[in-house]
Amino acid sequence: MGRRGLLNGVLNLQVSSCLKHTERLLRKKEKKxxxxxxxxxEKEEKEARRPFDREADLQVNKFDNAQRKLIIQKSQALNTRFQSGGSTSSFL
Structure with a gap:
């Protein structure tokens, strides 16, 4: 067994030792x-993902008229914030 074989053996031993240590830490954390x-x-079982429900999932992006108007007003206020300035104004 040459020097290279000895180094490979030592590296393999270190890697396997590190993996075992990581597994032990993971088990400890899972127990905690x-x-x-x-x-x-709480339930010990992991809850499965719920199936896709088109009606419930697509209700998220629906806005009524009041919400739509409020969003438009807020977006128009952003124009006044970024209107002046540009590259000619200096910070200091």
Whole structure:
């Protein structure tokens, strides 16, 4: 076994040791989180994603007339904020 083989063996040992350590830390954290959830009375099962519901999901972007007018007014106020200035004004 040459020097290169010895170095590879040492590196493999270090990598596997690091991976095992990471796995132990991950298990510790999972146990801690599980204990916290249990204390709070939360479900231990992971909830599955809910199926797509066209009616419920597409209601998010609907605005009534009052909301639409308010958004337009706010956007017009932005024009006055950025109208003056430009590249000729200096900060100091």
């Amino acid at each position: 989180e599980k204990k916290k959830r249990k204390e709070r009375g």
